[in-house]
Amino acid sequence: MDHDGASELLGVYVLDACEEAEAAEVRAHVDTCDACSTEASRLREASGWLGASEPATPSAELRSRILGAAGQPYDDIDGS
Amino acid sequence: MEPESVFWERRLHRRLLEGEHPAFADLYDQFAAVVFGVALRVTANTQAAEDICQTVFLEVWEHPERFDPSKGAWRSWLATLAHHGGVDWVRREKAARLRNDAEAELGHERVPDVGEAVESVLMAEQTRLELSKLSDDERLPIRIAYFEGKTYRQVAQDLSLPEGTVKSRIRSGLHHMADALDSEVVGQET
Numbered sequence: 001m002d003h004d005g006a007s008e009l010l011g012v013y014v015l016d017a018c019e020e021a022e023a024a025e026v027r028a029h030v031d032t033c034d035a036c037s038t039e040a041s042r043l044r045e046a047s048g049w050l051g052a053s054e055p056a057t058p059s060a061e062l063r064s065r066i067l068g069a070a071g072q073p074y075d076d077i078d079g080s
Numbered sequence: 081m082e083p084e085s086v087f088w089e090r091r092l093h094r095r096l097l098e099g100e101h102p103a104f105a106d107l108y109d110q111f112a113a114v115v116f117g118v119a120l121r122v123t124a125n126t127q128a129a130e131d132i133c134q135t136v137f138l139e140v141w142e143h144p145e146r147f148d149p150s151k152g153a154w155r156s157w158l159a160t161l162a163h164h165g166g167v168d169w170v171r172r173e174k175a176a177r178l179r180n181d182a183e184a185e186l187g188h189e190r191v192p193d194v195g196e197a198v199e200s201v202l203m204a205e206q207t208r209l210e211l212s213k214l215s216d217d218e219r220l221p222i223r224i225a226y227f228e229g230k231t232y233r234q235v236a237q238d239l240s241l242p243e244g245t246v247k248s249r250i251r252s253g254l255h256h257m258a259d260a261l262d263s264e265v266v267g268q269e270t
Contacts, residue, residue: 011255012247016229019233041152045151050211051117051118051163052156057113062130069138070137
């Protein structure tokens with residue numbers, strides 16, 4: 001994929017909105033192109049903030065499960 | 081120390097690199113609502129969202145070196161990981177056709193969240209505000225692609241637009257969001 005083709009896909013690429021094969025081609029170009037790498041990082045940071053617009057608190061059980069799976073000392077898991 | 085200040089973010093990263101368990105609990109408590117929220121919004125499935133949440137946090141616990149604090153914020157990076165997980169799940173399960181039913185169920189689950197961190201609420205309002213400032217032409221394809229986990233080709237079909245138009249509107253909309261967040265959210269953190 002050439003530079004123009006990859007750069008016009010950068011927005012949809014960072015939103016995970018390309019087909020997998022196409023995303024792989026964009027990724028290969030971004031890895032070798034400073035301009036596209038910089039732009040992709042900037043757009044990815046913006047897209048990441050989209051996630052902040054819809055927070056939802058998971059259950060306390062999930063917290064215990066995840067902290068436990070990471071080997072958290074038992075006394076600390078329910079501490080907060 | 082102010083959560084999500086640049087200093088806080090980097091210190092948290094250092095603590096995770098050193099394998100400090102309390103740092104992992106801090107990371108979880110600060111960002112679980114964002115990670116779970118993205119996964120739940122994209123998958124519309126509580127079990128899938130919990131599994132994605134676990135995968136994302138344990139990946140960070142096992143590989144904190146994959147985060148680069150010079151390139152962005154924890155919140156954004158974790159949301160990106162959660163989004164990847166959500167999109168993978170949606171496409172794997174071909175769940176798009178079931179979304180209407182699932183969203184009805186989701187409406188009951190996502191009640192207002194009194195236990196949520198104040199920072200998360202403020203950040204959500206800020207991001208919603210930035211999204212609302214975009215024109216409909218840019219906001220709609222971004223929302224459909226991001227929150228429904230669709231490809232740009234599917235978005236183009238949904239909106240009866242040429243694929244090239246969807247690509248360029250999403251790219252320009254994200255640039256506008258990046259500009260706004262540079263000047264407002266990030267400015268508050270530094």
